[in-house]
Amino acid sequence: MPVSALDRTRNRVVATRYGAVAIRNGTVAVAAVCAAVLVGCGSQTDDASSIIRTTTNIAGAGVVGLERDTTRACPLPSAPDQPSGTRSVTHAAGVSEVPADPQRIVVLTTSALDATCALGLWERVVGAVTVDGERPQPDFLGTGVLKIPSVGTAAAPDLAKIAELRPDVIIGEQPSSAATFDALKAIAPTVLVGATGGWQAEFSAFAAGLDRRGAATTALENYRAEAAGTGTVIAAHQSQASVVRFTGDAVQVQGSDSFAGQVLADAGVQRPTAQRGASFDVTPADFDTRAEGDIIYVVLAGASGKEQGEQVMRSDEWKYLSAASDRRVFAVEDSVWHGDGLTAARALLIDLQKTLNGYVTD
CATH class of the missing domain: 3.40.50.1980 (Nitrogenase molybdenum iron protein domain)
Structure with missing residues (x-):
């Protein structure tokens, strides 16, 4: 005690x-x-x-x-599970056909941005939601992420801005605004994770949407x-x-x-x-x-x-x-x-x- x-x-x-x-x-x-x-x-x-x-x-x-x-918060880029083509990913909002090794990523939550950092892919993020405070992104993710264009807040992502960025894939959590799964998938293949199962399961789900299941398994073991x-x-x-x-x-x-x-x-x-x-x-x-x-x-x-x-x-x-x-x-x-x-x-x-x-x- x-x-x-x-x-x-x-x-x-x-x-x-x-x-x-x-x-x-x-x-x-x-x-x-x-x-x-x-x-x-x-x-x-x-x-x-x-x-x-x-x-x-x-x-x-x-x-x-x-x-x-x-x-050293974000490591070097990890290897994709497959170099080309598409793959089917089952997630909290449904099933999406996502591109292998996406090059243009939009993230709708800090947890999704954290995942791209942990997998070495943050430099491929072309748009991210921002947080309240003096900085648009948390301090622990470093200064490089500050250059990522904003697509609104997690509570209200801007669909028009997301579309302008022409992403290959969109990752985030289940939305509670106009940025519904149907609206997002009309822009690009979208993977939305649920809030159950703990942060490690959530990280693995994001990694699946980024064609990095193998890299995520190794990262979690480490x-x-x-x-x-x-x-x-x-x-x-x-x-x-x-x-x-x-x-x-x-x-x-x-x-x-x-x-x-x-x-x-x-x-x-x-x-x-x-x-x-x-x-x-x-x-x-x-x-x-x-x-x-x-x-x-x-x-x-x-x-x-x-x-x-x-x-x-x-x-x-x-x-x-x-x-x-x-x-x-x-x-x-x-x-x-x-x-x-x-x-x-x-x-x-x-x-x-x-x-x-x-x-x-x-």
């Missing part, structure tokens, strides 16, 4: 040169964050791979991802190995991580059904007992029993979520949490931790490497 208020004095996290020593019920467990975890850390000095040292914080929470390296390896290096099983998302309207605990919950599970990170099921809203009165953890990741959804999060994290109910008093609360990117794709999952793993056994210093 996560640490409680009564256990604060005997469940502290003491920073060391090589990681963090969690003192639980009189037992010392060394969570050394270095590649040599199985043979000892040797003379490795304290750096960003062992203990995060933030220069910015929000209401006491260390901000993660400010210096994210996106130069991700799972990377997640397991990350968990071993950071001794993920020794910590229970809480994930709390502020939306401006509600405070949501992200359970095992959330994107963050799924990636944490892939890395072997433990969750507080209350968070091992579906996601749920929580009130300040229940923070100590439903939001507490050895470490808390806070997700700030937009400007309203940031405002709400700052207010809540300055409240007595929040400050009473042992993770808050131990300075083990980290503010993470909403587009990554509430994301929906392989590129976001890999970015989340990097955040874990830098924080799970660290503490906030400024």
